[in-house]
Amino acid sequence: MCDKNKMETRNLNLYYKGFQALINVSFPVKENTVTALIGPSGCGKSTFLRTLNRMNDVIDGTRIEGEVLLDDENIYDAEVDPVVLRKQVGMVFQRPNPFPMSIYDNIAYGPRIHGRKNKDELNEIVEKSLQAAALWDEVKDRLHKSALGLSGGQQQRLVIARVLAVDPQVILMDEPASALDPISTAKLEDLIHQLKSSYTIVIVTHNMQQAARVSDFTGFFLNGEMIEYSVTNTMFTAPRVKQTEDYITGRFG
Amino acid sequence: MMNKRLKEKAGFGALAVLTFLAVVPVLAIIGYLVWQGWPALTWEFLTQPPRKFLTEGGIYPAIIGTLALTVGTIMVAMPLGIGTAIYLVEYAGENVFNKLIRIAIINLAGVPSVVYGLFGMGMFVLTLGLGRSLAAGALTLGILTLPIIISTAEEALLAVPDNYRYASLALGATKWQTVRRVVLPVALPAILTGTILGIGRAAGETAPIMFTAAVVYTPRLPDSIYDQVMALPYHLYAISTEVPNVSQHMAFGAALVLLAIVGAMNLVAVVIRTRMRLKRLR
Numbered sequence: 001m002c003d004k005n006k007m008e009t010r011n012l013n014l015y016y017k018g019f020q021a022l023i024n025v026s027f028p029v030k031e032n033t034v035t036a037l038i039g040p041s042g043c044g045k046s047t048f049l050r051t052l053n054r055m056n057d058v059i060d061g062t063r064i065e066g067e068v069l070l071d072d073e074n075i076y077d078a079e080v081d082p083v084v085l086r087k088q089v090g091m092v093f094q095r096p097n098p099f100p101m102s103i104y105d106n107i108a109y110g111p112r113i114h115g116r117k118n119k120d121e122l123n124e125i126v127e128k129s130l131q132a133a134a135l136w137d138e139v140k141d142r143l144h145k146s147a148l149g150l151s152g153g154q155q156q157r158l159v160i161a162r163v164l165a166v167d168p169q170v171i172l173m174d175e176p177a178s179a180l181d182p183i184s185t186a187k188l189e190d191l192i193h194q195l196k197s198s199y200t201i202v203i204v205t206h207n208m209q210q211a212a213r214v215s216d217f218t219g220f221f222l223n224g225e226m227i228e229y230s231v232t233n234t235m236f237t238a239p240r241v242k243q244t245e246d247y248i249t250g251r252f253g
Numbered sequence: 254m255m256n257k258r259l260k261e262k263a264g265f266g267a268l269a270v271l272t273f274l275a276v277v278p279v280l281a282i283i284g285y286l287v288w289q290g291w292p293a294l295t296w297e298f299l300t301q302p303p304r305k306f307l308t309e310g311g312i313y314p315a316i317i318g319t320l321a322l323t324v325g326t327i328m329v330a331m332p333l334g335i336g337t338a339i340y341l342v343e344y345a346g347e348n349v350f351n352k353l354i355r356i357a358i359i360n361l362a363g364v365p366s367v368v369y370g371l372f373g374m375g376m377f378v379l380t381l382g383l384g385r386s387l388a389a390g391a392l393t394l395g396i397l398t399l400p401i402i403i404s405t406a407e408e409a410l411l412a413v414p415d416n417y418r419y420a421s422l423a424l425g426a427t428k429w430q431t432v433r434r435v436v437l438p439v440a441l442p443a444i445l446t447g448t449i450l451g452i453g454r455a456a457g458e459t460a461p462i463m464f465t466a467a468v469v470y471t472p473r474l475p476d477s478i479y480d481q482v483m484a485l486p487y488h489l490y491a492i493s494t495e496v497p498n499v500s501q502h503m504a505f506g507a508a509l510v511l512l513a514i515v516g517a518m519n520l521v522a523v524v525i526r527t528r529m530r531l532k533r534l535r
Contacts, residue, residue, distance in 0.1 A: 083426070090424065113434070
């Protein structure tokens, strides 16, 4: 585990219309690790996640102060194109959202919009991405069938493969297992473990056991503030802050 | 308990009667048209121009004229309508200007078709100097159809889940790539259906073309967009009101052909929609 900050926010404030959704959040994301964000609903953890690839830009009425760094460059600088940024910082959403296309076209979508046309090259990317997402063996005989015919767990791994196909450096996951059954969830968690060696992962989760199982670092959010950040083990065995302890022991939330 | 059951039965019974009453006029119209028009439908009727001041012969130029006007209408209304809907749904924010556009579109839908006819004559026939022509008629019918196409296309685009847009944007796609490659293909079946239904309605309009494109009689088929044409709705209007001694069957025969053309277009819309839906799931 290296100590380099792949991403980092500094004094990040986010306002949605009149409401301040994030208050002075300074948060590191270490390279090639899994960082979990936990906290009760509406605490700002998903909003925080979306600042890391500027997906909040899509929502009218959001305003941001402070810095979000990727490899020490502020991604909110005027010269940064969010389209280029999102190629480097990919995202997996809460509900599996494959496009209504074939499995192959889903994976090839990213490479194609970034200008790859060569068939052999695309074939290779599709196979590699599906293999990396532990889905290849299940779908290799039906690549040209609709992705909507896959189960929820397969769809979520397909979506991860689709993100891997554009070769990002960071992958953001917004409660990726919340719509999945326990077996699919276990597969997904295994996958997250494997991906860690090549990617930096930030995952929002409601499930404390999941955070404990998959992550190296954990941040606890409450009412838009980052209350505590530490090594996951420490967080769950010896939290420093009273509110963190109350939350992870189930006293509220 | 009994009372509840009884009310249930009475309720559904009443709804069934109402449904039946709503369907009766449609069936009656079609039945009457077929009954009255069928004897007129001969090969000659469909393939020959009219003779003797429209009292004999066929309606071939009017069929071709209506088809030509329909194609022209599609070429005017589809790009404009779908383009406007994409702009309004995907790009336009909530500002005063865009609100005005929306209000204008809603109001356009309520304008009587004869007003479109007058506008078309003033604008396209006279001001732009297109004369009474296919082009002027297609432009007028195109504008008439626009509100329908825009609103159905808007609804079709709004029905595309935002999940797809977010997924595409998060992969580093631009907004245009997202619209072009993800949103439009999903919305297209519904857009095409709405478009064809709207144009089918325009194909049967009389008032907009009587000042802009249609003439009572010409044996010539159009060979440029500046030609005037015969058209089925106007032909129907002319032989029913202005020409004496036309056989009843001639008029109903023409009406039946018009109905068949519009019906065929609606059928095409249904087929397109079904096929594209199936394709996506396979």
